Amino acid sequence: MPTGALVFRSATDDDIPALVALIESAYRGDASRAGWTTEAHLLEGRRTDSEGVAAVVHQEGSRLLVAERDGEPIACCQLENRGDHAYFGMFAVRPTLQGGGLGKVIIAEAERAVRAEWGAEEMRMTVIRQRTELIAWYERRGYRRTGVLSPFPYGDERFGIPQRDDLAFELLVKPLG
Template structure:
């Protein structure tokens, strides 16, 4: 595994539609970025267990009006993001950047591309996501990119089987941006 990079040519990072053969890599990357041992996006201090599984990724990939996008560098899945068309907005999920590529602008670049795809291909005027409320650094990352809290919190969604809270009172909230 490479050590953390200091810089990268962001023009190399072009989101491409994922295909079913990418499901295992996508699942592994998401679990690494949210429940791994390194990277600023991990949430192991508040949530245990895997963030996703192969069935969830395969099911999400098969949905109409939804798609995973991926970026590979040197055969390593560097980033992935999921976009789906919801009623009157696009939804972002499973956004992950490999820990070796975090903190050098990759996430900002990928997010901007995803917003363009949502606007151009999904004809969305707004884009929405949910985040764990107890992740102020993650919320701040999105706020710096124009996302706003829409004012509602819900209990952590245990029914989605996206990990087990390690702290009491864990909640999620929705962020939204006009695109």
């Protein structure tokens, strides 16, 4: 495992290929099974692609936060300014580094950054409701389930190929005061 200090920065175009690989490795396929955040049992196919990551990098009011060690991206997350709150998404930690506390550090930095940079008073995210272990992890970080569901985009393979017909996203929120 790399030993250097953890550095946070905004993603650039040069990061896109490495970030696509990182995000894919955390969510889909056999590589994702090395960590605990896999959704390979729920979805097959791709989690994202170069165009999807580039859209986040270039979107006005959006930032793809990269955590790197020794110059190598090991985690990332999307932060989007939505006025009174920020949206948190595309969270990925290298599977072989999951379970060691790195995710807690990344989400804490994301929360600090949106308060400091945008004055966000709340962080929101959507999580596939069937991912109970992941939702429990977010609850331990202070997020609460709202019961507000939004449909999974069935038929749009940009989000993966569902392996069941009851997927939905649940809104989680956390005050940042």
